[in-house]
Amino acid sequence: MYPIAIIITTICSTILIIITMVHLTKSRGQWGNITRLITSMDLSLVCFSQRLTYASNAPPALFRWPWIIELCNQISKELRANIDWIGIKPPSSRPTKLLDYACGDGVASRALAPFMSTVRGMDIASGMVEQYNKMALKAGYTSTKMRAIQADLIDPELTPSPEIDTPGFFDFDVVVMCMALHHIEDPDNMILQLSKRLRPGGILLIIDWVVSSAGSSAQTENRTLGAISRMGFQESEVKSSYDTAGLEDWAWKLTSAPSQVPREIGGEQQLFLARGRKPCS
Template sequence: MSDFTEANREYFDKLATSYTGRFADASRMLASQTVQHRNWISERWTDTEAGKSKEIRMLEYACGPGVVSMSLAPFVTQIIGVDISDNMVAEFNRNASSLGLADKAIGYKADLLAENPAAQEIESACANLDMVTISMALHHFENPSTALKRLAERLNKSGVCYIIDLVAHTDAHGHAHEQHKDDFAEAAHTIKTHGFSSEDMQRFFEGAGLTGFKYEVLSEPLTFSTEERSFSKTVFVARAQRA
């Protein structure tokens, strides 16, 4: 595990138990927008003609407490959550249990982007997937392009990769930057990229061998509240699938 990845692990381990309370509004928005975009993401769900009576397996990588997983749980047959933080995995499994999803959703601690493979149980669980999703975590990845390549390899034919993250703001020279750097001051050392444009995401997906690219900037902002202030960020959803 690199020093940067370790910094992320330490930060999210400390944040895990307070995450649900601190980011309740943001989590509700992410869950709502995901469900609203369900048929935009894929036509294969347990309640659609394309997915009816089929096994639909989903991986949420850098899953945290499993906001996207829990929102899509009614429409898939199996969910695997993976995170590098022990405490976030514990939150994922606790949420799955409290929602009566323990027989469908399970979280593991692992780094699927490391050179060394994960334990055999985890590698087996994270293969032959119909969907991989990353929600509000790609900007924490040391190398987003490489990450999407490695995760795309785990998809079945026509399997979908679905991303939610921050929209890049650019300066006069076209360089991406964080519009209000103090908003995430406590997490600044864990952030690698200050948002992604449509062109960024299309390049990442195409580099991972994925097609059918779609990108949409959401009109509803993602709102964060702290004891001192509230602030909002513009986010996007993007998807592509394995040919």
């Protein structure tokens, strides 16, 4: 199914279910069920923006919404405040490379670019790649320093790109995946594929939501809509994926403050940073 068809099917199914819930619960005064349903189906706009990153072309205007701007600023500040914890060192005589996978418009890339010689983004959506490259130029970076390509490491045939098999897209010092892992059906495989892009001693960094108490039921209901996603992760889950990929030097930490998400689409959420290192031998 083409990406736009997936989105239309998901939206129509969602609307139908919500209308049904309204009809069934209105007379009983159970409006809280509707809120829980919307939350459980992962209709927060942050999640929706990442879904579009994987399935279509997210509108640039999305990143101008005040609370999304605040969230992006929070992520940027957390990344820069944790440079030492992540294990990133300023560029030295040896060129340093960053891969930002599911890069969106490049929030993580721009935050970490000052510490890298070269930054590359990958996204399945051509619209996001275009937006990423525009934002990189706006930030003062040349395409030699920072640029993105359309590519999918899980299903390379979906968006064929000859560049993903070239040396320029391997042996990264840091690979980061920001706010996208919760849309992946098989996190173990995703983390394994990302680890293959690291040089020996390179670092894999994941930023995503900590699972809420409703996370497991949310994932089940999302599967009924054909939109594989989850509301977040427990530390043990992410660590298990890192272990499966053969990464070491595991570390996990929460951001210094919760993220302020509109109440009607989930309310306050907590972000985590997870780090692991590819063995040197």
